[in-house]
Amino acid sequence: MNILFLLLPIALLMGIGALGAFVWSAHDGQYEDLDTPQVRILLDEEERKKT
Amino acid sequence: MEITQAKLANCAHCGSSFSGPSLFCCSGCESVYAILKKNNLLHYYDLKNANILPSCTIPIENKKENFSYLSEESSSSMQFYLEGIHCIGCLWLIEKLPSLLPGIKRAQLNYGQSIVTVHALPETNFALVAEKLESLGYRPHPILNQQNPWEEHENKMMLARVGIAAACAGNIMLLAISVYGGATGSMAELFHWISFGLSLPVLTFCAWPFYENAWQSIRQKTLSIDFPIVLALLAGIIVSIKSLLTHKNEIYFDSLSSLVFLLLASRYFLKRMMQTQFHFGELLHTLLPRMAKVFNGVRWEEKKIEALQQKEIIAIAPYTYFPADGLLESTGAQVSSASLTGENTPHTIRRGDLVYAGMMNEGEECRISITALGKNSRLGKILHQVQAESQNKGRLVSFAATTAKYFVVGVMITATALFLCFLPTNIEEGLRRALALVIVTCPCVLALAIPLVVSKCLAIAARRGIIMKDADCFERLSRAKNIFFDKTGTLTEGQFSVKSWLEESNENDEIKSAVFALEKNSHHPVAKALLRYLAPKISTKLPEVHQHKEILAQGVQGKINGVDWEVRKINTPDIDNWIGVFRDNTLVARAILGDKLRPEAPTALKALQKLGLKTILLSGDQEKSVRQVAAQLEIPATQVIANATPEQKCTEVKRHPEPSIMVGDGANDAVAFAASSVGIAVHGSMEMSLQCADVYISRPGIRSIVDLIKIARESQALIYRNFGFSLFYNLVSGSLAIMGFMSPLRAAILMPVSALTIYISTMIGTRILRNLERESAA
Numbered sequence: 001m002n003i004l005f006l007l008l009p010i011a012l013l014m015g016i017g018a019l020g021a022f023v024w025s026a027h028d029g030q031y032e033d034l035d036t037p038q039v040r041i042l043l044d045e046e047e048r049k050k051t
Numbered sequence: 052m053e054i055t056q057a058k059l060a061n062c063a064h065c066g067s068s069f070s071g072p073s074l075f076c077c078s079g080c081e082s083v084y085a086i087l088k089k090n091n092l093l094h095y096y097d098l099k100n101a102n103i104l105p106s107c108t109i110p111i112e113n114k115k116e117n118f119s120y121l122s123e124e125s126s127s128s129m130q131f132y133l134e135g136i137h138c139i140g141c142l143w144l145i146e147k148l149p150s151l152l153p154g155i156k157r158a159q160l161n162y163g164q165s166i167v168t169v170h171a172l173p174e175t176n177f178a179l180v181a182e183k184l185e186s187l188g189y190r191p192h193p194i195l196n197q198q199n200p201w202e203e204h205e206n207k208m209m210l211a212r213v214g215i216a217a218a219c220a221g222n223i224m225l226l227a228i229s230v231y232g233g234a235t236g237s238m239a240e241l242f243h244w245i246s247f248g249l250s251l252p253v254l255t256f257c258a259w260p261f262y263e264n265a266w267q268s269i270r271q272k273t274l275s276i277d278f279p280i281v282l283a284l285l286a287g288i289i290v291s292i293k294s295l296l297t298h299k300n301e302i303y304f305d306s307l308s309s310l311v312f313l314l315l316a317s318r319y320f321l322k323r324m325m326q327t328q329f330h331f332g333e334l335l336h337t338l339l340p341r342m343a344k345v346f347n348g349v350r351w352e353e354k355k356i357e358a359l360q361q362k363e364i365i366a367i368a369p370y371t372y373f374p375a376d377g378l379l380e381s382t383g384a385q386v387s388s389a390s391l392t393g394e395n396t397p398h399t400i401r402r403g404d405l406v407y408a409g410m411m412n413e414g415e416e417c418r419i420s421i422t423a424l425g426k427n428s429r430l431g432k433i434l435h436q437v438q439a440e441s442q443n444k445g446r447l448v449s450f451a452a453t454t455a456k457y458f459v460v461g462v463m464i465t466a467t468a469l470f471l472c473f474l475p476t477n478i479e480e481g482l483r484r485a486l487a488l489v490i491v492t493c494p495c496v497l498a499l500a501i502p503l504v505v506s507k508c509l510a511i512a513a514r515r516g517i518i519m520k521d522a523d524c525f526e527r528l529s530r531a532k533n534i535f536f537d538k539t540g541t542l543t544e545g546q547f548s549v550k551s552w553l554e555e556s557n558e559n560d561e562i563k564s565a566v567f568a569l570e571k572n573s574h575h576p577v578a579k580a581l582l583r584y585l586a587p588k589i590s591t592k593l594p595e596v597h598q599h600k601e602i603l604a605q606g607v608q609g610k611i612n613g614v615d616w617e618v619r620k621i622n623t624p625d626i627d628n629w630i631g632v633f634r635d636n637t638l639v640a641r642a643i644l645g646d647k648l649r650p651e652a653p654t655a656l657k658a659l660q661k662l663g664l665k666t667i668l669l670s671g672d673q674e675k676s677v678r679q680v681a682a683q684l685e686i687p688a689t690q691v692i693a694n695a696t697p698e699q700k701c702t703e704v705k706r707h708p709e710p711s712i713m714v715g716d717g718a719n720d721a722v723a724f725a726a727s728s729v730g731i732a733v734h735g736s737m738e739m740s741l742q743c744a745d746v747y748i749s750r751p752g753i754r755s756i757v758d759l760i761k762i763a764r765e766s767q768a769l770i771y772r773n774f775g776f777s778l779f780y781n782l783v784s785g786s787l788a789i790m791g792f793m794s795p796l797r798a799a800i801l802m803p804v805s806a807l808t809i810y811i812s813t814m815i816g817t818r819i820l821r822n823l824e825r826e827s828a829a
Contacts, residue, residue, distance in 0.1 A: 001238060008245065012222075019218045026210040035163030036142065043098070043143050 066099075073587050081586070083188045090151055092144060099140035128170045129177050131184060131191035134516075134734070134749045136165045144187065152183050166194070192741065209260075209322065213315045216257040219249045220308035224799070227305040231796045243295055243302055250304040258284060258311050260318075276455040276498050279462060280314065283307075286489045301483070303490060306798045313806045314498050321502040324509040325522060339374045339408060339430075343367075346418075357425070364420050367412045375408050376428040377419030385414030389539070391430070391671070391697065391719050396628075397576075409718055413575070433697050433722055437743050440701065440725035449523050450770065451501050458494050469789055480791070488788040491798050492781045499806055500773035503813040508766040511824055516734075516750035517759055524745050527728045528763035530710045534659060534756075535703070535723065537715035538670035538680055541733050541753065543646040545716065547580035550627065550647060554640045560591045562640050565616050566632055568593045569607045577630060578607070580644050581618075606630075646676075648683055651754045656684050658757045662764075664712075669703055671695050671719050701726045714756060716740060731756060758823060765820045772817075773809050780805040 025031070062069060064080035075081040087095055133145070141160075145167055148158035157170040169180055177193070184191040226242040226249075234242065261284070264277035287303040294301040344366040345354045351366065356374045359365065364380060367373055373386075379402050387397040388410045397413035400406065406419055408428040425431050466485040473481025505522045512519060519525075536542050554562055567585045570578040571593070596609040606619025614635055621631040621641070632640040656666050667690040670677045677693035692703055701722040704711055713720060713727035716736040724730025724743040732744035734751045741747055748755050784801050787793045816824070 004238065005241070008241070012245070012249075015218060015222060019215060022214045022218075023211045026214060027207050029207070031210055033161045033163065036161055039139055039142055039162055042139065 069587055073590050076587055077583060079188065082186065086151075086186060087144075092147060092150075095140045095144050097140075098143050099138050127173050127175075128168055129180070130166055130168050130194040131181065132194060132518075133160075133165050133167055133184065133189040133191055135189045136160070136162065141189070145184075145189070148180075148183070152180060155180070167191075206322070209315070209319050212257040212260075213312070213319050216253050216308065216312035216315050219253045219257075220305070220312040223249050223305045223308050227302075227795075227799060230302075231799075240298070246302065246304040247292070247295055250308050253308045253311050254284060254288060257315060261311075261314070273452070274456045274459050276451060276458075276494060279455070279459045279494050280310075280498060282459075282462075283490045283492075284311070286486045290483075290486050290490070301795060303795050303798060306490070306795065306802050309799075309803055309806075313803075317499045317502040317506075321506045321509075321522065324506045324513075339372050343374050359421060359424055361421050361424065364418055366416055366418050368416050369412055369414060371412055373406050373408055373410045373412065373419065375419075375421045375425075376423035377406055377421045379404050379406060379417065380420055381417040383414075384412065384417040387411045387413045389717070391717075430718065433718070436698070436701065437721045437725045440722060441743070449526055450767075451497070454497060454774065455494070458497065462489060462492055465785070465789070484788055484791055484793075487793040487798070488785060491784040491788050491793055491801065494777065494781075497774065497777050500777060500809050500813070501770055503810065504766050504769045504773065507813060507816065508762050508820075511762055511820065512759060515755050515758060516748060517755055518747045518749060520745045524729060525763040525766045527710060527745075528712065528760060529767040531664065531712045531728060531760075532709035533665045533667060533707050533711040535667045535669045535700075535711060535713045535715075535727065536656075537700075537713075537717065537720050538668060538672055538677055539646060540716040540735060541714055542652050542668070542680060542684065543648050545646065545735060547576045547628070547644045548647045549580055549584035550643045550645050552584065552640065552642050555638070560589050562632060562634070564589050564591055564593050565611050565634070566618055566640070568596050568611065569599070569609050569616060569618055572599075573601055573607060577620075577628065577644060581630070581642065584642075648680060649752055651752050653684055655753045655757055656686070659760065662757070662760055664760070666690065667703075668692065669695055669700050669713075669723070671697070671700070697722050714753065715744075731759075761819060762823060765817050765823070769813065769817055769820065773812055776808050776812060777805070780808075 060069065060074075061067070062076035062080050063074045064084050065076065067076055069076035073081075075084065087093055135141070136145070142162055145160045146158050148167075148169065149155040154172045154175045155169060156172065158167055159170075160167045167184075169177070171177075171180070181191045181193060223246045226246050230239050230242055261277045261280050264275060265281040268275040268278055284307060287307045290301050291303045291307075293299075339356060341356060342353050343356055343359060344351050345359065346364045346366070359375060365374070365377075379400055382402050384400055384406075385397045386400055386406060388407070391407060391409050405422070407430065408423075409430040423429070423431075426435065466488050469488060470481045470485040473484070502522075505525060508525055509519060509522070539545055563585050566581060567589055570581050573579075594611045596611055599607070599609040601607045602619075606617060608615070608617040608619075610616070615633075617633040617636075619631060619633070621629045623629040627643050627645040630642045630644060631638050632642070659666055666684075666686055668677060668681050668684070668686050669692050670680075672693060674693040677691060678688075681688070681691040692699075695703065697719040700713075700720065704713055704723045704726045710728040712729045712731060713723045714731045714733060715723065716733050717740060718737055720730075720732075721740050721743040724732070724740065724745070729746060730740075730744040731746040731748065732740045733748050733753060736744070736747070746759070748759075780801065784793065784798070784805075787797065815821075
């Protein structure tokens with residue numbers, strides 16, 4: 001079980017890394033609008049279909 | 052003979068069905084199609100009909116709003132809330148704005164909130180942007196005074212807090228489970244210390260808003276719901292740290308962290324729901340023009356309204372608002388005080404008569420000498436009164452605040468009593484139990500229940516196009532006993548429409564196209580009504596009119612193919628307007644115009660009465676028309692008030708001590724809004740009344756008010772039910788704590804379980820709410 005002394009810090013570091021990524025994306029405003037990008041993707045596809 | 056054959060067709064633009072040979076159901080739709088065609092944007096219809104998202108079947112209304120106040124705004128971006136965004140075609144079209152107007156860099160639509168952010172070059176005239184959006188069929192509401200950068204920053208921090216709390220709480224719980232599962236010794240010690248480390252950011256940074264609010268509430272000597280939460284947190288922190296240092300097992304980091312996470316998450320959701328808020332610039336400016344033509348003794352020049360002075364003579368063009376109070380200098384004029392009293396029939400005034408700012412000039416250009424300006428004008432005084440009333444708005448003491456008070460007091464008394472019981476015998480045990488009590492009976496479920504229910508109900512309301520200004524509107528709505536209705540524009544359509552059209556002989560389209568051609572360029576309300584009625588009924592080309600002449604407020608005349616035509620008012624026995632169409636001086640057709648009652652009004656009012664609300668008609672219009680409407684709606688005569696000035700409307704509302712709702716649309720309802728518990732502005736309201744109202748219904752009609760009341764009442768019922776669960780959990784956990792059976796493990800189980808119960812209970816909602824959700828209107 002002593003391996004946990006090594007595993008725990010590694011796991012925590014990875015967790016903190018992921019958390020940092022989340023905080024960064026929140027600050028970047030990526031969570032401001034969750035509905036429109038879903039639909040906007042479809043728009044480009046339509047236009048490309050035409051041309 | 053009237054047209055009895057109704058040939059149903061679908062409007063080529065909006066898709067709604069109508070009867071008539073032309074391609075479009077109304078000139079609004081036709082004009083939008085013309086704009087799209089001209090700019091090569093017909094792809095809109097492909098997208099719309101692809102049915103990727105529910106599409107719109109509401110015909111375009113042609114009301115034009117005065118946006119000139121926007122030309123003063125000098126920024127490079129502006130946000131507008133848009134009505135009528137329904138389908139993916141709308142999204143595509145709005146984002147094509149740069150190709151429709153010069154100077155626009157980008158238009159970005161937030162589809163879920165219906166808010167478009169327009170980025171433009173500096174010095175762009177946003178009034179033109181607003182007009183363009185309106186011409187496309189999306190009524191824009193400018194959001195001025197946007198969120199300052201500090202607020203935006205706060206919002207992002209909130210989300211970061213939720214994320215950090217979630218991540219840390221989850222990991223702490225993983226570690227805690229191992230300990231509860233039987234880990235002991237140095238491993239358990241290690242886990243405890245790591246839990247402590249992970250809980251630090253949660254209990255300091257993430258929980259910061261709670262500490263702040265609790266501190267504020269102490270300073271204001273009130274008890275908000277954050278206070279007991281902070282007590283629980285502090286108690287838990289103290290006990291846990293002490294146990295950590297003394298190697299005992301009373302560690303509560305897992306419960307505390309998950310508590311913080313759940314509370315933050317529910318508050319964040321509520322905040323997101325409340326995002327749509329209208330911020331307006333100065334109220335007066337939204338109604339009145341910015342510039343006026345002033346005579347300075349020698350010639351006429353343009354001056355800003357703010358620069359005008361008393362006794363100056365200004366000229367008011369036809370169909371513009373008077374910018375100030377004044378005395379009429381011209382010999383006569385036709386004015387309409389629709390925005391002030393709701394009466395939309397123009398009336399004649401003579402030289403020396405008083406006009407008020409906010410009235411509209413319905414005739415030729417006239418001149419007035421200013422008697423009062425800005426804040427001193429009658430309109431200014433009304434707005435001042437509105438602001439004063441809003442300050443005094445008797446905020447109903449909310450249910451949440453009352454329960455918070457009782458709760459805190461109750462818990463504190465019990466905890467102190469418990470501690471005192473153990474004082475003589477076993478201080479430590481007493482402390483342990485008392486602190487456990489405080490931690491575990493924390494009103495996490497109370498603090499969860501109300502935001503979750505309110506967010507859910509806001510979402511249901513939003514799907515119906517109902518926008519609410521603050522979260523406790525629902526509570527005030529559910530307690531209302533009286534509902535006051537304005538007449539013009541609220542219960543009626545607010546504009547002249549053709550009620551019936553009689554032709555002497557049914558000879559194809561000749562008469563109709565003649566009338567259309569004659570009235571085409573007039574701005575008079577009667578002309579507009581005729582045009583609207585005739586547009587879908589004409590399929591032939593319009594004839595050419597020669598010697599066209601408009602006698603303002605009387606009628607139009609002209610020569611078509613050598614024949615004299617005239618369309619003018621004829622005498623009527625009652626209050627409706629009768630218009631006669633004359634060809635070669637013989638009457639060939641007759642139209643009866645009036646302000647039609649909204650078709651859903653009778654059923655809506657009956658439904659409201661059935662819900663137990665007293666319906667009162669409060670109008671500024673004249674007695675006869677008000678009584679007629681009251682009779683049609685079966686409102687008893689005692690509950691009808693006519694000829695009410697804006698000030699009188701306010702007094703009448705205040706005369707009723709019980710909570711009241713005011714429903715209106717114009718400047719004359721603004722004061723009444725402020726005086727009532729909840730002010731509801733209906734679709735088509737002047738921007739000014741939107742500022743004063745608490746609720747805005749962005750779709751035409753009053754049917755949604757009935758739904759709104761139902762939603763409000765159900766939200767209260769749901770809150771009470773959640774409160775019942777909360778009480779149950781608190782009693783159970785409280786008793787366990789008092790009896791000494793509360794351990795960190797039990798706390799860690801009870802708290803998430805209770806929160807989950809509340810969450811599930813809210814999601815399931817009540818039967819009525821489920822029905823309302825299901826029938827969320829397109």
